[in-house]
Each structure stands twice: as C-alpha cells, then as structure tokens.
Amino acid sequence: MRIGIIGGGNVGQALAAALRRAGHAPILLLRSPGTEDAPLAPLADAAAYILAVPFDAAAEALAAVAPGGIPVLDATNPLAMGPDGLGLSLGFDDSGAERITRAFPRLRLTKVFNTTGANVMADAARFAPRPVMFAAGDDADAKAIALRLAADIGFEAVDAGPLRAARLLEAHAMLWIDLSMRRGLGRDFAFALRRAVP
Template identity: 45%
Template sequence: MRIAIIGTGNVGSALARGLKGKGHDLWLGAREPGTVAALAAETGAKAALPRDAAAAADLVILSLPWGVAEAAVAALGDLSGKVVVDCMNPIGRTAQGMGLTHGHTTSGAEIVQGWLPKARVVKTLNQVGAEIMADTSVLPHRPVMFMAGNDEAAKSQVAQVLADLGFEPLDAGDLTKARYLEPFAMVWINQAIFRAKGRNWAFAAVSAT
C-alpha cells in the first residue's frame, strides 16, 4: 500500500518506524523535507512536501497538532477517493483546562470529513501513545485499536495497517462513533500523564477461552 504520513512529530515518526519493513511504500510529508531525511533513511520512506506525499498515496495518515490541522489539510489539495486516517485528538484549552474541544454533537473526525467531503475518513490510532505505535512487541498482550468510519472498504484497508502495526483492529461503527473514541483517548492520557502510569502501556481486549 502507498501510505503518506502527514506530520512527522512523535506520532508520525512512530508510525513510520512501526510500518518499516511491512511491505508498504511510505512517504513522509513535511514542510521542509530535508528535516526528515534521517527518519526517511531509517524507515526506507521517501521525504516530500505534504501535498506531494498525499498525491502519491492511496492512504493518507494525518498526525498533526489539532490547532494547525485545518490549514495543513487544506494545503494537501484534492484527496477525493483516498482513505484518510485521522489519528488526531481535538485537544485545546477549555473552561476546565486542557481537554477535548469537541464532543457530544460532533467529533474531530467528523470535522475532518467536512474538510474533505470526498475522502474516506477513518478515525483510529488516537488511543495510545507514540511509543507503543512504534513497537507493540514490548507488550505481553496484543493491544486493541478501535476504528470508526462510514466506508467499509476503507476500514478494511485501515484494519490491515493496524494489524501490520501489531494491533488488534476492532470496528466501532460509523464515523459518529469517533465521539466515543476521542474521549476514550483521554482515558489513556489521564492515566499515562496525570495518574503516573507512564506511557509504555495500551488497552487490550482479552476474551474468555
């Protein structure tokens, strides 16, 4: 699969490392491609401007800070028909402090779909820290990763990517279910950062035998 990772911070870099050697044609989209040359060499990816990386890909992963996402997505050009993975959480300053800026009546993923009405948006890869995305083999159980989207074929493609990263993909339903998945991410953040559990863990779905 031709995969473009737009945004090469902690999450984007982790995903590139997690997908290294999994048979995908990886592109790293960065405003200054030279700044990701080392990561590209490490992961066997190609570095390009975000618009060029997205144009070359079948599947585009958005791993951007929410505050810059709208402008960055607009700069990608026409993504009609492409699978777009939204792994962002709409975190910003609220009356209660840092938290989700969207919730009960919409979600970040639905907003992204509004920006890209002809793309096939799937919400996932927002429920765990970057460290686990880079390497799930450190965990004693296969971690779970929920996804939500309106296009079944798109979710099938994304499920393969999740499996390649070492996750157990679980379908949460249509894109409105991102309203569940984004607050679910805040549970991980609360435990990891505010309850001192640390970052080297993930949720798992453990079934009775």
C-alpha cells in the same frame, strides 16, 4: 502499501517506523522538505494518507495535500488546555473526525491511530496481549485499509462502527492521556481487548 504520513511529530515518526518494519512504504509529508522526506503536497500513488498533525492544523494540511479519493486515516484528537489542564475541546455530540469531514465533504476518512501513545504505536509487539486499536468510519474500503495497517503493526484491529463512533474513540484517547499524564501510569502501557474463555 505506499502511505503518506501527514506530519513528522511523535505520532507520524512512530507510525512511519512501525509501517516500515511491517513492509510498507511510508513517506513523511512535511512543511519543510528534509533529506528523505517530502514537502506537504499531494502524493499521487499513495494507498492512503495518515493525518498525524495537531487537530487545529488538520484543515490546512488536508487542503495542501488535496487527497482527492485517497483514503485518509485520522490520528488526530481535538485537545485544548482548560482550567484542569489538557482535555477534549469537543464533547460527545460531535468529534474532530466529523468536523473534518464536514469541512471536506468528499473525504474518505476513517478514525484510527488516535487512542494510544506514539511509543505504543512505534512497537506494539512489545505488549502482551496485543494492544487494541479501533477504527471508525463510513467508507468500507478506507476502514479496511485502516484495520489492515493496524494489524500489520501489531495491534488487535477492531471495527468500531460508523464515523460518529469517533466521538467515543476521542474520549478513549483522553482516558489514555489522563492515565498517562495525571495518574502516574506513564507512556508505556496500552489497552487490550480480552474475551471470556469458552
């Protein structure tokens, strides 16, 4: 699939590399055109966009790309610095994903690729068992694309339910960030879903 990745930071670069290895055709959409990257503008033949910019830049980026009916996979997290350091700027009664869809009511948005670090997403196959990646959304086709891409790059892809479950996924992301930055685990770990042996 041809995937437009909005943003060229750590997450965008990691997902581009992983998707390329999995046989997809990711295109990094950036503010400043680079040698092989595209400017931040619509990509008419994309199967999906991955939103991989800071949350505060999401609305501006989506307005520039104008995805129309193309599914958007939201890899953002609403983070802000507070008295205790980095934390979520939204609580459990709202999510960044829901705020984005309120700003763009026709957006076919699924929350995914937000619950682990870029280095895990770059090469999920390094981990055993496979790391888990959740997807939450109200558009069944958009969520199916999210789950397929997550599986293609090495994750155990799990449907987390409707878009309002993004409130839980963003908190799950904050747990990974806290363990990584404050609790000494570093960036080279991932969560996995384990099942009881019958």
